[in-house]
Amino acid sequence: MPAGEQFRRYYPGLIPMEERLWRTWLKEHETDFEAFEYNVRVGEGIRIAPRALDADPVLQEKISRQFQEATQKKIDVVGRRGGEVWIFEVEERPGTRALGQLISYQTLLPRTRLVEGPIVLALVARRIGGDNLIVFEDAGVVVWRVNLED
Secondary structure (H helix, E strand, O other): OOOOOHOOOOOOOOOHHHHHHHHHHHHHHHHOOEEEEEEEEEEEOOOOHHHHHOOOHHHHHHHHHHHHHOOOOHHHHHHHOEEEEEEEEEOOOOOHHHHHHHHHHHHHHHOOOOOOOOEEEEEEOOOOOHHHHHHHHHHHOOOEEEOOOO
């Protein structure tokens, strides 16, 4: 189990509101998981470099790699629990875009790295409309609503 995950200084890839949601969620669920990774890059992205760099292949490769990393999709959080791999999307008010992201990540993660065990999709949100909640649950996404003290 991760020790003190909720006390990390920051969570790469999460904006301040998402950090608050995640920290609050961790207070109750951190010990249910063995490990977490943040801002996990998946997919191929796009590899290009300006033709002007053809004369410097080392620089061209470096810039191509940086561009690829910048254009890859990024999973908010990947968690490991009991042989399962959990893909988390953390949003204050998720809509169908968040569902599309989760489904895309489910396809891309095993194409990007070795994934052992089943993948579980999860959403950590502050507010979610009734229609969206039905859609997420019907798609098999585990949904947690987090209450924040304002």
